Amino acid sequence: MNLPQNTSVDVLIVGAGPTGLALGIDLARRGVDALVVERGAALAAGSRGKGLQPRTLEVYEDLGVLDAILDAGGPYPVGALWTDGRQTGEHRLFDPVEESEEGCRFTVPWMVPQWRNQEILRARLEELGGTVAFGREVVGVDQDGEGVTARFASGEQIRARYAVAADGGRSTVRRALGIAMTGETVDPDPLLVADVRVPALDRNRWHVFPPGAGSPGYASLCPLAGTRDFQLVARFPAGTEIDPSPAGVRAAVAERTHLAAEDVTEVGWSSDFRPRAALADRFRQGRVFLAGDAAHIHSPAGGQGLNTSVQDAYNLGWKLGAVLGGRAPHTLLDTYEEERRPVAEHVLGLSTAIHRDQARRGAGTRQLGLHYRESSLSEETRPAPGALRAGDRVPDLTVDGVRLFDRLRGPHWTLLTLDDGVFLVRPDGHVGWAGESETGAAAYRERLGVREEPSLRAVARRV
Structure with missing residues (x-):
């Protein structure tokens, strides 16, 4: 998609992950002229954040994607613990909850691989007339009292009344604004995460292989609902240089489980990951807002990162729509950081505690109790x-x-x-x-x- 020099939109959304796509949907249904730009040539691959918490499912219902999300995924299976090639026990990942205990249709998270989640969101955005422009890498932003000018690697520019950085934990826009992130390493041990095919393995259980004699570290293989894949997570000792190649992935499985390397018949997306927790010092600078991983980075242990990110978009969308539509003063936008930064800070603490086995995946992870009682809007x-x-x-x-x-x-x-x-x-x-x-x-x-x-x-x- 070409972007001529005189192109202008109401809102430029940088990043076509779940955050940017959800915000694009919310703005499109409000009649806001918004454009989502993505540096990659396509939506990001990989299962990545695969768990959708009950509150996010409620948000998705309002955005018009719930039915497709429910059709695409499934519940989390019970964990099967393995020792020396034998199943030796079971593990339930989430604390039980009574139906409607919190006034919600959903009592547990719903598993949808992130790549499929993004496909559904993109389809809904386009159904509403929205657009994703791929291959558009933002390398800088300038702003004045009237709007924001974003510069692309191609040399082109686009003008917007407001811009939203939803471009991930290494956000180019956040760095261009000079907004720092304060955080810590949650775990010094790096992780290998990959999507793999293992036909020999039962898909009715989330297979967990604790470290033990002869095993260099923890591993798990979780069947990804709606697919034939498993998500592999393997932990390595601190300082290890992880090999995310197909050979490296197969070796990690063979070293930590009863499976042979050749039992992994296909290796798709893979990545090395170092769990961190970090929070942006502020969520707004002038006419540019930070949302999702650009504003907060979580350990994946509690299944909170993607969900908190989508809820950022849900909070910001109606406020941008009201201001741009002339139904509210621009001061309404000040409440985005006021409301969302404390929530992100709280969730960061929870996800870090879960990663360190200091908290359980209970009511807090379902995110139904998050509130804005202290907000100036309440x-x-x-x-x-x-x-x-x-x-x-x-x-x-x-x-x-x-x-x-x-x-x-x-x-x-x-x-x-x-x-x-x-x-x-x-x-x-x-x-x-x-x-x-x-x-x-x-x-x-x-x-x-x-x-x-x-x-x-x-x-x-x-x-």
Whole structure:
């Protein structure tokens, strides 16, 4: 795709991973002229972040991709522990949860290889009229009071009113802005991660090979739902130079499991990985925002990185749409960092603790309890708040035959009347204002400068 010098868009999104694609979808359904650019010639390969947490599945339902995601994936299998070539036990990765315990259709993560997740998101973006321009490497950004100019390796430029860096942990845009990341090495032992075919191995279990006599380190082979592949994870001693070639991958399997090298019939994507945790010092500079791995890098142990990233996009999308559409002042955009950076910091701590076996994969990893109660957008006016408070995610409940999420779906504000109060719900499904009656809701919108009437009202008697 050629980009002439006079090309301009409302929002330039740098990076076509799950973060950039989800943001592109959210903006496209709001009528925002956005362009996603990707330095690669195609979507990134590999299973990478394969777990979608319950809250992300709720976001995907609103973005219109849930059915395709559910069709493409499956639940996580029970882990099978191996010792000396024999199955010696089982391991459940996630703590059990009762159905609807947290007001959600989903109780456990859903496995979809990241490459397939991205394909689904791209198809939805294009269905809405959005575009991904491949082979467009951003090498620098300049900005002024009116917008951002991005420069490509080709020498071309593009002008945007706002730009979003969703270009990963080594973000070129973040570096160009001079925004530092503060972090630590989570584990000195590097990992080899690869997508492999192993026909001889049962696909009903996640096969785990703890280190032991004769084994140089831990390994696991997880069957990737919706495919014929397994995701290999193999740990190496600190200082090891990992060989991600097909021969190196086969050797890692043979050294750590009862399988022979030739049992690995195909090796697809592979990568060496060093678990780190890092947080950008800020999530915004002028008209440029950081989202996803460009803003926070997680250990994969808790299955939090991709999910937190998609939820960054979900938080930023409605705010950009409201400002660009003239329905809110530009100060609304200040709340993106205010709300998302504390969440990212909390999730970083959780994922690091899980990696170090200091925490379990329980309610916190499902991300349903994350809230914005301390946000300047959250106004709780009731003297005695109930279970649902300003800043909270509205639960997915059916009340008197009405499914609340059916009322909330779409890019709009919603006024909910329930037996414990009245709630003005933001487009991302979080309560902005809560009161005992509708009195005060209009004043709240006026205080924020939100010039958008709630598009519908749902009335029910109980939560």
